[in-house]
Amino acid sequence: MSESVVMLMIGVSTFLGALGLIALLWGVKTGQFDDQSKFIDATHFDNEEDLRDAVMMEEKRKARLKKREEEKEKKKNYMPAD
Amino acid sequence: MMAVLKHWFHKLNKEFPLANIACTHCNLEFDESVMIIEDEGDKKLFFCCKGCQGVYHLLSSEGLDTFYDKLGDTKLQPASQKSDDLEKFDLEGFKNKYITTHEDGLYEINLIIEGIHCSACVWLNEKVLHKTEGVLEATINYTNNKAKIVWDPDEIQLSKIIETIRSIGYNAYPYDPKLQEERAVKTRKDYYSRILVAVFGSMNIMWIAIAHYAGYFSGMKQEFKDILNVAEFILATPVLFYSGWVFFRGAYYGYKNNIVNMDTLVASGALSAYIYSIYAMVTQRGEVYFDSVAMIITFVLVGKYLEVLSKKHAVDTLDSIMGSTPTEVTVITNKEKSLISIENITLGDTIELKPGEKVVIDGIVTSGQGSFDESSLTGESEPVYKQEGDNILSGSLCLDSVLRYEATKDASSSLLHSIVSLLEESITKKPRIEQLADAVSGYFSSIILAIALVAFTGWWFIGGDFEHALIIGISVIVIACPCALGLATPMATLVGISIAAKRGILFKEATFLETMAKSDLLALDKTGTITEGKPSVVHTQTLQKYDHNLLYSLVSTSNHPISKGIAAYLKQNNELLQELPLEDIKTIQAKGIQSSYQEKKLIGGNASYMQTFGLSVEEQTENTLFYFAIEDQLVARFELSDTLREGAAEAIKEIQAMGTRVVMLTGDHEQSAQKVAQEVGITEIYAKLLPQEKATMIDKFHEEGHIVVMAGDGINDTIALAKSDIAIAMGNGADVAISVSDVVLMDEKPGSIYEAYRLSKRTFRAVKENLGFSLLYNVIAVPLAVMGFVNPLVAALSMSLSSLMVVGNSIRIKTLKFKDRS
Numbered sequence: 001m002s003e004s005v006v007m008l009m010i011g012v013s014t015f016l017g018a019l020g021l022i023a024l025l026w027g028v029k030t031g032q033f034d035d036q037s038k039f040i041d042a043t044h045f046d047n048e049e050d051l052r053d054a055v056m057m058e059e060k061r062k063a064r065l066k067k068r069e070e071e072k073e074k075k076k077n078y079m080p081a082d
Numbered sequence: 083m084m085a086v087l088k089h090w091f092h093k094l095n096k097e098f099p100l101a102n103i104a105c106t107h108c109n110l111e112f113d114e115s116v117m118i119i120e121d122e123g124d125k126k127l128f129f130c131c132k133g134c135q136g137v138y139h140l141l142s143s144e145g146l147d148t149f150y151d152k153l154g155d156t157k158l159q160p161a162s163q164k165s166d167d168l169e170k171f172d173l174e175g176f177k178n179k180y181i182t183t184h185e186d187g188l189y190e191i192n193l194i195i196e197g198i199h200c201s202a203c204v205w206l207n208e209k210v211l212h213k214t215e216g217v218l219e220a221t222i223n224y225t226n227n228k229a230k231i232v233w234d235p236d237e238i239q240l241s242k243i244i245e246t247i248r249s250i251g252y253n254a255y256p257y258d259p260k261l262q263e264e265r266a267v268k269t270r271k272d273y274y275s276r277i278l279v280a281v282f283g284s285m286n287i288m289w290i291a292i293a294h295y296a297g298y299f300s301g302m303k304q305e306f307k308d309i310l311n312v313a314e315f316i317l318a319t320p321v322l323f324y325s326g327w328v329f330f331r332g333a334y335y336g337y338k339n340n341i342v343n344m345d346t347l348v349a350s351g352a353l354s355a356y357i358y359s360i361y362a363m364v365t366q367r368g369e370v371y372f373d374s375v376a377m378i379i380t381f382v383l384v385g386k387y388l389e390v391l392s393k394k395h396a397v398d399t400l401d402s403i404m405g406s407t408p409t410e411v412t413v414i415t416n417k418e419k420s421l422i423s424i425e426n427i428t429l430g431d432t433i434e435l436k437p438g439e440k441v442v443i444d445g446i447v448t449s450g451q452g453s454f455d456e457s458s459l460t461g462e463s464e465p466v467y468k469q470e471g472d473n474i475l476s477g478s479l480c481l482d483s484v485l486r487y488e489a490t491k492d493a494s495s496s497l498l499h500s501i502v503s504l505l506e507e508s509i510t511k512k513p514r515i516e517q518l519a520d521a522v523s524g525y526f527s528s529i530i531l532a533i534a535l536v537a538f539t540g541w542w543f544i545g546g547d548f549e550h551a552l553i554i555g556i557s558v559i560v561i562a563c564p565c566a567l568g569l570a571t572p573m574a575t576l577v578g579i580s581i582a583a584k585r586g587i588l589f590k591e592a593t594f595l596e597t598m599a600k601s602d603l604l605a606l607d608k609t610g611t612i613t614e615g616k617p618s619v620v621h622t623q624t625l626q627k628y629d630h631n632l633l634y635s636l637v638s639t640s641n642h643p644i645s646k647g648i649a650a651y652l653k654q655n656n657e658l659l660q661e662l663p664l665e666d667i668k669t670i671q672a673k674g675i676q677s678s679y680q681e682k683k684l685i686g687g688n689a690s691y692m693q694t695f696g697l698s699v700e701e702q703t704e705n706t707l708f709y710f711a712i713e714d715q716l717v718a719r720f721e722l723s724d725t726l727r728e729g730a731a732e733a734i735k736e737i738q739a740m741g742t743r744v745v746m747l748t749g750d751h752e753q754s755a756q757k758v759a760q761e762v763g764i765t766e767i768y769a770k771l772l773p774q775e776k777a778t779m780i781d782k783f784h785e786e787g788h789i790v791v792m793a794g795d796g797i798n799d800t801i802a803l804a805k806s807d808i809a810i811a812m813g814n815g816a817d818v819a820i821s822v823s824d825v826v827l828m829d830e831k832p833g834s835i836y837e838a839y840r841l842s843k844r845t846f847r848a849v850k851e852n853l854g855f856s857l858l859y860n861v862i863a864v865p866l867a868v869m870g871f872v873n874p875l876v877a878a879l880s881m882s883l884s885s886l887m888v889v890g891n892s893i894r895i896k897t898l899k900f901k902d903r904s
Contacts, residue, residue, distance in 0.1 A: 003305050010313045014286060021282045028275050034267065038224040053212050061218050064234055068186070 106150075107134035107251070108158035113661060137251045146209060152202035158251070170410055171241040173421065180256040181240070184232070188218060191240065193229045195222060197252040207252060214238065214246050229254070273387045276325040280383055283321035284376035287314050291373040304366060311363040314372035322356055326379040350531060352378050358557070411442060414486060424493040431489045435480045443489050444496045447472050450485025454478045530864070534558040537868040550870070558867045574852055574892040578845030581896060586828035587838050594824045598808045598838065599846030600789050604737055605780065605802070607794035608748035608758055610812060612734075612832065613724040615795070617643055617706055619651035621721035628717040632679060633710050635662040636686050640675050644708055647722050648686075686710045724758075731762045733832040737839060738763070743788070747776045749798055776802035793827075793835055810835060837900060844898045852888045859887075 027033055104111045106127045118129040129135040141147050170176060182190045195207060204222045207229070211220035216237030222229040233243060247254045294310050329352070332345030352375050359370035410421040412434040419434065424442050427433070433443060441454075451469040456478040468474055474487055476496040538555030542548055575596070579589045589595060609615045634652045637645040638661055653659060664684070667677040673694075674687015685691070689699045692709050697716055699709060705721040738744055745766040748755050755769040768779055780802050783790045792799070792806035803809035803823050811823035812830045827834045 003309060006306060006309050010290070010309065014313065014317070017282065017286060021278060024278050025275050028271055028278070031271075033274065034271075035223045035225050053209070057212055057218065064218065065186075 103128050105130040105134050107138045109153070109155060110157055115661075115663070134251070137249070140249060141206075144210070144213070146206065149202055149206045152205060153200065154202075156200040156202065158197070158199055158203070169241065170421070171244055172239055173410060173423075176256075176410070187235070188232050189235050189240070190230065190232045191256055193231060193254040193256055195227045195229050195247065195252055195254050198222075198227045203252070206250060207247065210246060210250055211243070214243065217243065228257070273328075273383070276328070277380075277383055277387055280321050280325035280376065280380040283317045283325070284373070284380045287317050287321075287373045287376045290314050290317075294370075294373075298369070308363075308366070311359075311370050311372075314370060315360065315363060318356065318359075318372040318375050321376045321379050322352055325383055326352060328383065329379070346531075348378060348382050354534075361552070412436075427489050427492055429489055429492065432486055433489055434484065434486050436484055437480060439480050441474055441476045441478050441480065442496065443493055444476050444491040445474055445487040445489045447474060447485055447487045450483060452483035452485050453481045455481055530558070530860075533864060533868065540868075541870070554867065554870050558864055574845055574848040574888075574895065577892045577895045578841055578848070581898070582838065582841050585834070585837060585841075585900070587834050587841070588826040588828065589824065589838075594808055595842040595845045596849065597789065598791060598825070598842040601742070601791045601808060603743045603745065603783055603788040603790045604835070605745050605747050605783070605790060605792045605806065606734075606764070607776075607792075607799050608746055608750055608755060609724065610795035611727075611793050612730050612746070612758055612762055613726055615724065617647040617722040618725050619647060619720050620705060620723045620725075622651075623719040624717070625719065626715065626717040628710070628712060630656050631660050631662055632682075632684055632712065633686065633718070634659045635664050635679070636675055636677055636684050636710075639664065639667050639677065640669055644706060644722060645675070645686075648708060648720060651720070683713050684711070685714075692716070724754075726758065726761060727830065727832050730832040733836040734762045734764060736836050740839060740843075742839070745779075747771055747779055747792075747802065749773075749776075773798045773801050777805045780805040810838070840900075841895075841898065844895055848892055848895050851891055855887055855891065 103114050103117060105117070106129060108130060110130055112130050114128075118132070118135055120127040120129070120135070127138070129138065141149055180191055184190060198204060198207070201224055204224050204227075208220055208222055211217050211231065217231060217233045219232035220229065231243060233240075244254055290310050290313050294307075294314075297307065297310075326349070329345045329349040333349040336346050355371040355378075356375045359372050359375070362368040362370050410423050411427065412419050413422045413427070414432040414434055422431075427443055432448060433445065435441065435452075437452075447468055447470050449470060451467070453467050454474060456466050456475065466478075468485075473490075534555045537558050538551050541551035541554050545551065575593070578595050582589055582595075606612055630652055634649060634656075637648045637652075639645075662679055664677040664679050667675065669675050674685060674691035676683070676685045676687075678684060685695060686708065689707060689709070692699045692711065695711070695714055697709070697711060697714065699707075699716070699719075705723040708720040708722060709716060710718040710720075734744055743766070744764050745768065746755065746759055746764045747768050749771055750769060752767075752769045755767050759765070759767045771779065776799065780790055780792060784805075790806045791808040791810065792803050793810035793812075794800075794803055795812040803811065808825060809823035810825045810827060812827055825838060827838075
């Protein structure tokens with residue numbers, strides 16, 4: 001076994017591990033681990049309905065944004081008759 | 083949390099014995115006759131109350147009835163219907179205090195949801211909120227039931243959101259996350275990331291180190307060694323500087339304040355081992371110690387993280403106290419009522435209280451009368467009757483009537499507020515314990531550092547060889563640091579803690595064992611700690627024969643501890659008790675209950691209540707009395723008294739025999755305190771103490787130079803618990819009491835306090851033995867290192883041998899024998 005093989009093996013495996021670590025750190029940073037019980041308990045109810053719910057919430061947000069834009073637009077175009 | 087749940091189920095089983103029918107919504111079990119029965123197709127539905135019925139139909143009409151499949155057998159609180167204070171959520175003062183406005187005009191609030199028992203409840207709340215128009219985000223934390231809700235103020239008002247939550251049988255109140263939580267969450271996340279890096283680094287270094295050691299014994303070419311060294315170096319660097327940053331910071335603060343602490347030892351040990359290893363790697367001489375660098379950092383960091391976690395829990399419960407207090411009160415000015423935010427109340431304002439309202443400002447009653455629940459302040463469960471001229475304290479609850487009072491203090495100096503701020507303070511700092519724990523290691527680390535420095539300069543001057551001197555200096559630190567002191571204390575306390583946990587005594591932190599072993603004063607609360615806190619019948623007298631079912635039905639209508647005591651007594655002595663349908667039930671707080679059954683008038687209550695019906699009863703006794711009369715004819719008389727917990731007297735005697743001074747601190751009056759004290763053999767009693775006065779007593783003991791252990795169970799004990807060096811809480815006690823405490827007794831037996839004492843003293847002895855041994859090890863090993871005799875093989879062997887010795891000695895704690903109390 002030559003040195004380069006050992007180097008490659010250690011390098012590749014550590015790199016792969018580091019990728020996992022980075023993913024975990026990202027998870028911590030974005031608050032995915034803030035709730036310990038959610039891991040265990042919430043998985044019971046995980047189904048497509050939740051996905052639909054998430055989409056619905058997203059759409060609610062979008063709808064609101066659109067409404068606001070429209071209102072802004074209206075205000076911009078509003079010209080006082082002088 | 084667990085303790086609370088346990089308590090809750092326990093209570094349930096007592097109150098509602100099995101073989102009844104379960105409510106379709108909340109799963110609580112009741113007798114069939116009292117339930118609302120409904121036919122739905124071929125299915126029969128049972129409800130315990132209108133509230134549960136309403137929620138059930140709401141959920142099925144919304145298509146959310148899969149909730150019941152998710153719920154399983156979990157029991158819920160019956161859904162109560164109340165909607166009297168909704169308008170307060172839309173007030174300006176409330177908005178300024180709790181609501182944050184986003185840049186795009188959205189509102190955000192943090193709420194605590196009350197009544198959540200399982201994850202199905204969380205699911206239901208989130209689901210319902212998601213379906214609510216105008217709610218843009220709703221997330222509920224499964225662990226602490228805190229919710230974050232973002233909504234559009236143009237589309238929906240907060241009061242409407244709260245109403246929605248209430249309509250499905252839960253309740254919500256706001257809290258301010260900026261007070262504590264944000265900071266606590268941030269530290270926790272920070273530690274979490276650091277631990278991840280540390281664990282990743284040290285685990286990978288370990289398997290590389292295995293190759294290293296294998297090569298050491300079987301021979302390995304220098305080139306391979308170099309590769310392994312470099313790999314270890316790359317992995318150890320982030321562990322030391324990123325994960326270990328907290329220790330460098332701690333050591334720096336210690337340096338600024340001229341204190342050598344555990345952080346100094348860890349930081350200097352790890353750093354010097356790291357530098358030495360780099361030197362060994364570059365010069366290709368000697369062995370590298372990157373593995374011990376990573377291991378030290380990882381282990382000590384995990385220990386620190388556990389501390390951070392327990393602080394976070396305390397913050398959660400504190401938020402729930404503050405959140406349930408009103409932000410506005412009704413003030414009467416010129417005969418007009420107005421809602422004024424509590425910050426704007428000035429001395430002399432007249433405030434009106436409605437039944438069920440919590441008092442937030444101290445004052446004196448000016449008109450009206452009523453009874454108050456002061457249990458959160460004094461720990462006594464009996465309501466206190468107040469009339470004109472009496473003082474009312476914030477934190478108490480107005481039970482039954484409307485009355486007016488004059489503010490004698492403003493919001494920030496009122497009792498409730500000062501309790502909360504004192505608690506906040508005590509959670510963020512607990513200096514005495516840390517000082518004690520750091521004292522030994524402080525001396526040790528300074529001595530080792532000094533020896534290393536002397537060895538280095540000595541070898542340099544005498545030998546003139548800088549390189550050689552440096553290796554010797556560093557090897558002194560390396561050989562002394564990791565195992566000697568690092569393992570001596572934690573290993574022994576770990577064994578101690580696990581034995582304690584098996585016996586139902588939960589120590590929240592290892593260092594508490596040490597502090598407890600040194601303590602020489604035990605302060606005990608009376609109600610709930612020495613006594614059961616539940617009155618039970620000690621003497622009965624039947625004046626005329628009567629139907630026990632009547633009395634049982636009467637007392638079952640009330641939740642008062644005395645009524646519960648009577649009900650429990652009747653259940654014990656009668657096999658078949660039936661609840662009869664009573665009519666016109668009236669409860670007069672602090673006095674008694676009145677009702678009628680088939681035109682017969684039933685009354686039950688205390689002496690003064692009997693007198694209002696023209697029955698002359700007059701007697702003096704230290705026990706509480708309960709009379710029962712049918713048609714104005716006295717038929718029975720009961721004497722009740724709070725019973726001592728099992729084994730209280732023996733435990734206290736044995737603790738006193740250890741040379742510990744035992745005192746009793748209670749909010750109860752002198753007479754009943756004396757009685758209990760005599761029974762258990764305590765001679766030093768302090769009665770009629772308010773929560774802060776209990777805390778002042780603890781401070782006084784501290785000034786006298788005592789190390790104080792305090793045991794208590796109520797909210798009224800919390801400040802004193804937080805001030806004492808070791809706080810012991812009963813497993814069924816108030817949530818706050820449990821979170822500020824250091825030790826929790828799950829079985830609530832006073833005997834466990836004695837066991838905790840013995841165990842901590844035994845553990846402390848083991849710690850001292852371990853320290854003595856590692857000191858001996860250092861006395862031999864360090865001089866050898868100083869003289870330059872230490873080669874890597876000897877160092878590795880002696881290190882692992884010394885650790886084995888420490889582990890073995892610690893396991894000996896398990897031989898400690900307890901009297902078995904099965």
